[in-house]
Amino acid sequence: MSVVVVGTLDTKGEEIAFARDVLEAQGVDVHVVDVGVMGDPELSPDTDAGTVAEAGGGDLQSLRDAGDRGEAMDVMGRGAAAVAERLHEEGTLEGIFGLGGSGNTSVATTAMRALPVGVPKLMVSTMASGDIEPYVGFKDITMMYSVADIEGLNQLSRRIIANAALAMAGMVTNDADVDVEEKPTIAMTMFGVTTPCVQTAREYLEDNGYETIVFHATGSGGRAMESLVREGVVDGVLDVTTTEWADELVGGVLNAGPDRLDAPGEMGIPHVVSVGALDMVNFGPPDSVPERFEDRTFYQHNPQVTLMRTTPEETAELGEILVTKVSDNSEPVAVYLPLNGVSMLDVEGETFYDPEADEALFDAVREHLGSSVELVEMDAAINDEEFALALARKMDEYMRGESAGESG
Numbered sequence: 001m002s003v004v005v006v007g008t009l010d011t012k013g014e015e016i017a018f019a020r021d022v023l024e025a026q027g028v029d030v031h032v033v034d035v036g037v038m039g040d041p042e043l044s045p046d047t048d049a050g051t052v053a054e055a056g057g058g059d060l061q062s063l064r065d066a067g068d069r070g071e072a073m074d075v076m077g078r079g080a081a082a083v084a085e086r087l088h089e090e091g092t093l094e095g096i097f098g099l100g101g102s103g104n105t106s107v108a109t110t111a112m113r114a115l116p117v118g119v120p121k122l123m124v125s126t127m128a129s130g131d132i133e134p135y136v137g138f139k140d141i142t143m144m145y146s147v148a149d150i151e152g153l154n155q156l157s158r159r160i161i162a163n164a165a166l167a168m169a170g171m172v173t174n175d176a177d178v179d180v181e182e183k184p185t186i187a188m189t190m191f192g193v194t195t196p197c198v199q200t201a202r203e204y205l206e207d208n209g210y211e212t213i214v215f216h217a218t219g220s221g222g223r224a225m226e227s228l229v230r231e232g233v234v235d236g237v238l239d240v241t242t243t244e245w246a247d248e249l250v251g252g253v254l255n256a257g258p259d260r261l262d263a264p265g266e267m268g269i270p271h272v273v274s275v276g277a278l279d280m281v282n283f284g285p286p287d288s289v290p291e292r293f294e295d296r297t298f299y300q301h302n303p304q305v306t307l308m309r310t311t312p313e314e315t316a317e318l319g320e321i322l323v324t325k326v327s328d329n330s331e332p333v334a335v336y337l338p339l340n341g342v343s344m345l346d347v348e349g350e351t352f353y354d355p356e357a358d359e360a361l362f363d364a365v366r367e368h369l370g371s372s373v374e375l376v377e378m379d380a381a382i383n384d385e386e387f388a389l390a391l392a393r394k395m396d397e398y399m400r401g402e403s404a405g406e407s408g
Contacts, residue, residue, distance in 0.1 A: 001027070001028050001029065001094050001095075001169075001172040001173050002028065002029040002030070002031060002092050002093060002094050002095075002172075003023055003028050003029070003030055003031070003093075003094065003095040003096065003097055003168055003169075003172055004030075004031045004032075004033055004084060004087055004092075004093045004095070004096045004097070004111075005019060005020055005023070005030055005031070005032050005033065005096075005097045005098070006033045006035055006080055006084075006096065006097070006098045006104070006107065006108040006111055007032070007033075007034070007035065007036075007098060007099060007100060007104055007108070008034070008035055008036035008037075008100060008103065008104050008107075009032070009034040009036045009041035009042055009043060009045055009049075010034075010036030010037070010038055010039035010040060010041055010042065010049075011036060011038075011039070012036075012042075012099065012100055012104065012150060013041060013042020013043045014042060014152065014153055015099060015150055015152075015153060015157065015161060016032060016043065016099070017042075017043050018153055018158065018161055018162075019097065019099060019161050019164070019165045020032060022161070022162050022165035022166065022169075023097070023165050023168065023169055026165075026166065026169035026173065027169075027173065028168075028169050028172060028173065029092075031046045031047070031087065031092060031093070032045045032046050032047070033045060033046065033047040033052060033080060033083055033084075033111075034047065034048050034049045034052065035049060035052050035076040035079070035080050035104065035107045035108070036049055037049060037053075037060065037063050037064060037072045037076060038064060047083055049076070051079075051083070052076055052079035052080055052083055053075055053076060053079055054079065055078070055079035055080075055082040055083050056074075056075040056076055056077065056078035056079025056080070056081075056082065057075060057078060057079075058072075058075035058076075058079070063075060063076075069103070073103055073106050073107055076107050077106060077107045077110035077111070078110070080107050080108065080110060080111035081110050081111045081113070081114035082114075083111070084096060084111040084112070084114055084115055085114050085115065088115055088116075088119065093115075093119070094119070094120070094172045095119065095120035095121070095122075095168055095171055095172040096108075096111060096112055096115065096119065096120070096121050096122075097122050097123075097124075097164070097165070097168045098111075098112070098122075098123045098124070098125075099123070099124035099125070099146070099150055099161060099164070100124075100125065100126075100150055101125070101126045101127070101149065101150060102126065102127055105123060105125040105126070105127045105128075105135055106134075106135070108123055109123055109135040109136070109137075109141055112139060112141050113136075113137050113139045113141070115139070116231060117139060117140050117224075117227075117228065117231075117233075118140070120142075120168060120171035120172055121139065121140060121141045121142060122141075122142045122144065122164055122167060122168045122171075123135065123141060123142070123143050123144065124144045124146050124150070124160065124161060124164045125143060125144070125145070125146060126145075126146050126149055126150060128143040128144060128145040128146070129145045133220070137220070137223070138220045138221070138223040138224035138227060139224075139227075142167075144160070144163075144164050144167075146160055147160060181211065183209060183210055183211040184209070184210050184211070184235045184236070184399055185210070185211045185212070185213060185233065185234050185235050185236075186205055186210050186211070186212050186213070186234070186235065186236045186237070186238055186395060186399070187212075187213050187214075187215060187225050187228065187229065187234040187236070187237045187238070188201065188202060188212055188213070188214045188215065188237075188238045188239075188240060189214075189215050189217045189221070189222065189225065189238075189239050189240055189241040189242070189276070190214050190215070190216060190217065190240065190241055191216070191217050191241045191243055191276065191277045191343070192301070192344075193276075193277050193280070193343035193344040193345055194240055194241045194276040194277055194343060194344075194382055194383065195383075196344075196383040196388070197240055197276070197382050197383045197384075197387065197388040197391070198214060198240050198241070198388075199388075200385055200388035200389060200392070201238060201240065201388045201389070201391050201392040201395075202214060202392075204388075204389055204392035204393070204396075205238075205392050205395060205396065208396055210396075210399070213225075213228070213233075213234070217241040217242075217243050217244050217254070217256075217276075217277070218244075218254045219244055219247065219253070219254040219255050219256045219257075220256075221244075221256075222244045222256030222260050223256050223257060223260075225237070225263075226256075226259065226260065226262065226263035227263075229263035229264055229266075229267055229269065230263050230266065230267060232267070234269065235269060235270075235399065236264075236269050236270040236271070236272075236395060236398065236399050237263075237264045237269065237270070237271045237272070238272050238391060238392070238395045239261070239264075239271065239272065239273040239274065240274050240276045240382070240391065241274075241276035241277050242260075242261065242273065242274070242275060242276060242277075242278060242322060243276060243277030243278055243280060243282075244256035244260050245260055245261070245278070245318055245321055245322065246277070246278050246279075246280060246281050246310055246314070246318060247281055247282055248260065249314060249317060249318060249321070250281045250308075250310065250314055251281070251290070252281035252282040252283060252308075253282050253283055253284060253288075254282040260325075261273075261322065261325035261326060262325060264326075264329060264331075264333075265325075265326065265328050265329035265330070265333075268329065268330045268331050269331055270331050270332050270333075270395065270398035270399055271326060271329055271331070271332075271333045271334075272333075272334050272336065272391055272394050272395045272398065273322065273326055273333065273334070273335050273336070274335070274336045274337070274338065274342075274382065274391065275318075275319070275322065275335075275337060275338070275342050275361060275365070275382075276342060276343060276382055277342065277343045278310065278315060278318050278322075278342055278361060279309060279310055279315075279342050279343050279345065279346040279352045279354070279357065279358070280299075280307045280308065280309060280310065280343065280345065280352060281307070281308045281310060282305060282306075282307060282308075283305075283306045283307075283308065284304060284305065284306065285303060285304060285306065286298075286300065286306050288306070289306055289308065293308060296308050296309060296311075297309040297351065297352065297354075299345060299351045299352065307345070307352075309351075309352045309354060309357070310357060311357060312354075312356050312357045312359075312360035313360070314357075315357045315358065315360045315361035315364070316360040316361065316363070316364040317364070318361060318364070319360070319361045319362065319363070319364025319365040319368070320364045320365075320367075320368045322335070322365065323335060323364075323365050323368045323369045323370065323373065324368060324370075326370075326373060327369070327370025327372065327373055328370075329372075331398070332374070332398045333372070333373045333374065334373065334374040334375070334376060334394050334398070335365060335369065335373055335374070335375050335376070336376045336377075336378065336387070336390065336391055336394070337362050337365060337375070337376070337377045337378070338378060338380050338381050338382040338384070338387050339358075339362065339377055339378060339379050339380070340379060340380055340381040340384075341353070341358070341381035341382060341383075342358060342361070342382050343382060343383075344383060346358065346381075347381050362377070376390065376394070378390060
């Protein structure tokens with residue numbers, strides 16, 4: 001088994017050597033990648049910093065002469081990612097390990113994010129107790145807080161680095177013996193307010209021979225799903241909950257970026273789409289909501305999450321975005337509209353019930369729908385069993401290559 005260790009050997013050579021020794025004592029082969037820029041390495045790497053800089057489109061001496069730390073970290077991050085991808089393709093990377101401060105955390109996790117989900121990834125970092133989203137993104141990176149700065153070896157740093165190295169050794173040397181069945185895989189998107197729909201659809205699909213992977217539509221969830229679609233892990237997408245586009249459009253905190261909804265079309269796989277939770281935009285605690293929204297309708301989901309109702313103007317734009325995004329797919333695409341409510345909160349008697357906003361959404365979908373997209377409208381709320389089963393049956397139909405069907 002082999003682990004790639006990424007570190008700045010000009011400043012963290014002693015600590016990297018210690019981690020390497022712990023790994024090797026567990027029978028793990030170690031490949032050390034040096035991403036240090038400003039000085040000579042304190043131990044001999046397997047891939048030197050000059051090679052990493054070149055792989056990142058730069059030159060080590062030029063980076064040293066320029067003295068621009070930000071540019072250097074950017075180049076070395078790209079280079080480390082390219083090196084990691086190459087080593088993984090060659091079969092000499094079965095896990096990746098990093099340790100350091102903000103600089104190497106940025107570089108090493110860039111390399112980690114370039115690798116497929118499932119490859120063990122562990123970062124010991126001084127930054128791990130704060131906002132780690134920029135480092136983790138939507139990949140399965142384990143972050144371990146170093147507690148003290150990583151500067152020399154002492155009773156604390158030895159224990160923490162050793163624990164991390166042993167955890168990495170455990171990940172690459174033990175076979176979890178996970179059963180993997182060869183089934184077509186359907187990706188699904190879910191929010192708390194669309195959970196009943198997704199659960200019903202998931203059960204139907206699994207009963208009919210599919211494996212399902214459900215993604216929480218929190219921004220990172222949508223990005224993770226689309227990444228796995230592009231990696232070929234997923235065979236079809238049942239996109240019940242497209243709410244991340246509401247945050248992208250209005251300025252909420254759970255957006256998945258402007259490429260959300262693109263991957264199924266790029267990969268040419270079946271795509272069944274609905275408008276789940278497009279009635280809401282997500283913010284943090286109440287005092288985090290921008291003042292410009294003070295006159296809007298809100299719902300306190302929990303102390304950390306404040307939901308804001310979308311307006312008719314916003315839902316109309318969201319409808320147009322949604323159908324524009326899915327209209328270029330070479331494989332079958334269907335858009336399903338639940339005319340009696342797009343979330344738990346958007347049904348009669350609930351806080352976000354707003355027929356005008358919903359109708360603006362539905363009208364925009366009808367107006368801008370591409371000719372190749374199948375539209376199905378149902379007198380049901382999104383969480384009604386009949387709606388959930390209709391979504392699942394359409395997904396099953398498309399996966400079986402039976403693209404002719406109902407229209408609304």
